[in-house]
Amino acid sequence: MTTAPKHLKLTVAATALLALAQPAAADTLRLLTWGGYAPEGVIEMFEAETGHTVEVTLSNNEEMIAKLRATGGGGFDLAQPSQDRIAGPQEEFGIYKPMDLSRIDAAQFIPSMLEATKDNTTVGGEVYGVPHVWGTSGLVLDTAKAGMVADYTDLCAPEVAGQVSYRLRRPTLIGFAFAMGMDPFAAYGDEAAYAEILEQVESKLIECKPNVKTYWGGGDELMNLVRSGEVVAAMAWDTGGWKLNEDNPDVTFVAPASGALGWVDTFVLPAKGQADDAAYAWINFVMQPEVAAMITEVAGNFTASKGADEFAPDALKAKYQASFTPEALDNIKWYPPVPAGLEAIEGGVLDRVKAAN
Amino acid sequence: MTAPDLECRALTKRFAPDAPPAVDGVGFSVPSGSFFSILGPSGCGKTTIMRMVAGFLEPSGGDILIRGRSVLSVPPNKRPVNMVFQHLALFPMMNVAENIGYGLRRRGTSKPEIARKVGDVLERIGLPEIGTRRVDELSGGQKQRVAIARCMVLDPDVLLLDEPLGALDLKLREHMKVELKALQAAFGTTFVYITHDQSEALVMSDAVAVMNRGRFEQIGSAQDLYYRPQTPFVAGFVGDSNRWRGRVTRVDGESLELQTDGGLTLRAARNGRAIAAGDRAEVFVRPEAIHPARDAAALEGCANMLRGEVSTLLFNGAASRVRVRPEGAGADTEIEVALPQSGAFAGLARGDDVWIGWTDAQAGAFAAAAAE
Amino acid sequence: MTGTSARLGFVLLLAPAALWLTLLIVIPHIDLFLVSLRERIGVGQYTTSFANYGTFLDEPLYLMTFARTAIMSVLATALTLLIGFPVAYYIAKLARGRTRSVLFLLCLVPFWVSELVRTFGWMILLRETGLVSSLLQWAGLAAGPVELLYNDAAIMVGLVYTSMLFMVVPLITTLDSLDDAVIEAGYDLGGSAPSILREIVIPHAMPGIVSGCIVVFMLSLGNYLTPIMLGGKDSLWFTELIYSQFILRFNWELGAAFGFVLLLLSSVIVWGTLRLTGQTLRETMG
Ligand SMILES: Nc1ncnc2c1ncn2[C@@H]1O[C@H](COP(=O)(O)OP(=O)(O)OP(=O)(O)O)[C@@H](O)[C@H]1O
């Protein structure tokens, strides 16, 4: 009879333990990031130098926010959403905590990028993000077969019918809007105007649907489609085009006439992060030019680290220069912060496009 | 003369080309309205014959005729025979009336006609009230009768029954034996019944075939098999027997003398079988053919007379027996003797000295099979 | 004394199951339901209302997607049954010994790899530059590459393939329990193969058929990867809507409402089927 209460206590204690998901030791950095942003080699160097350990979870913008929202900003100590996805979710869900800029070595950043990111991620006077990796999305083309495609709207041309692919996500809406001569970013503040732009994009996308082979979901899927030759023109990230270029010199990334869409992935601190020291240490560590170049080599994209270009692989630099003329570089449309609530309008459009036939 | 209801000619079944046939050249015919049994030990091929007759197995050789017509090319659902399965195989998803009506429905009989026939047959099997019962609500005996009714309602030329009493307990089995015979008489249908239980076969049948290793040893009435077995297998299998093996020392007309391996000298009848002096032979004597006596004088007229000692008493009321160890024979030779129902030897006790004797006509001799 | 300790023992024995049930099933569902009742009226501001359910009913797209998902799932279930029944019958009644175990293992093979890999496998087979297309061209049955992917037929193939085991196993179990002699008795009494199938085999297998169908229907309805990957631009599956509301639109409220609608409607469909076939859940699951 004496054992029973003991049992009970044990059970209760065990349950309580389970319920209070074990807090991580302070020197473990739980990093929520994109594939390629935290290469093995960099992690090893960081762990050797600082004594912290790093646990990496790979994700994408939407899932990062969904994960942090589900835990109220817990479970991770450092996350890397794009800069346009910080202010909105922060206002709506409060999933981040402000950056202590004094703990960041600002001298390691390209100043213009740091300032732009700070501006874009300021909510209530507090800065929430600093830039890390940047890149663009545009067109990945098999220039031999789809040389006529110069802008997103050309994906709807009969010449490439059935051999086109893009994602059914917000960048596609934005890209098409620009290609159709509109400026969706200017309408961000005005829901009605934005909805009107999207309405036109919607009808264009529905009209264009027969041309599409499939809406790609993951990077691997797109790579397979282009590599097999089933798709000759797609809307995709610059690195995807450059990677495909290694296998087939005809395939490459092309900045669309209306301008490539520029994104910046950042560092943010989740609201319930428990290893801020390690997080700041990681930021300062990876922004060193040599380390940043290592990341560029793996991820395929350039970083906001000042002077890292020097260490970047020449082949990549060559591809980058081939894809971006100085004018194209100037013409990059950088995503401004997405105001909370716009996703709902975009969601309706995307659903209707998906349903149309 | 009308053709028999069922006739098998040289029926053979081989399951594998190199294995011995499960059924080997079996021939028999069953006259209309009779009760024919196939009796044999487990695995001798009884079910195989049945399944060939019912059409579930294709014979490797021979022919099956029903009312004079070969049915080899007729599929099972078209043959005018029905089968009561060993475990009855009632349809669990239907009630009793639906079970019985199944065959009629398949024949396209009209609904009222089916209801009438089902009611009739339930009446005849003495279960008029159970039409709406579920099958699993019936007792063993009731299921038995429903299974028979399900076939009988189709009025088959031949009803095949594969050890239908096997699943019942002893008491019920005794009861159903009598009932089955009565049902058969009432319906007047030809029954082919298989069993490994000799008392079932002997009690119910007009004719019994004794089967062993795929062959029929003997076909005859119960009395024939019991009193006039034609093969040592039948003699040993049907009823109880004392059995000796030995060498024939002298043949004298129908009578012969045999020296058993146990050292006894016995006289037996050869019943017209070819046995010569010097042959190896087997002798079978039924326990009830052996008379016990207090002294030799009481056994006058018995060609075989032995003196011995009661080694075991087997009391079983009217069917009591004793085992006697004869003088001058090996310790393992024991003779089973039925005690007369008069109760004259009721006082016999273990260790008592008795005389036993039997006539040579009661001792059937068979030439021992070459292999033995 | 012994009474209380026995009761305590019972409670302790039951505790893991009860805990599991409440922690992992009941509580999340209550929470999800509460979320579905929140209506967003401004940045970070919510009131309680049924607006999200209203959205589902008002937007024909959502209703249509649900209807399409349900119909396709019913179709997939029917196809799985149609293909699975002969397979199960063969395994349960005709195959013997080794063949039987080998066939059964074959049904299990798809589950040795993850669903993702399985679906990729089909994509490799069915894509324009894939195996089937090449074979067709090689055999001269097609002039040029044929795209077999990204249509409803491809979804169907994937769903049926994924579901087969869940149909075949309960069918084998029930068919196994049908005595061969009962089928023979059917023939013996004059039944033909179709009538025996209809009157004896199917009624006997009904519990297996219904439980297999329920499982396959629910699996198909709740499948995400197969319709998305094989269906491509026209997949339009209800789970996809839920996913996109939760993950892409940050609209948990609508996503939760969709989740509940799915739960409710699928329960209604299953209940209706049970009623229609005269089966009870107890019979089917017991
Ligand atoms: N389908 C089959 N394949 C191979 N051999 C079989 C098959 N069916 C029966 N046998 C063999 O044929 C022989 C006769 O079998 P059968 O079932 O006819 O015996 P039985 O006399 O009915 O025995 P029991 O009294 O035990 O039912 C047996 O040796 C059995 O192993």
Ligand SMILES: [Mg+2]
């Ligand atoms: Mg048998």
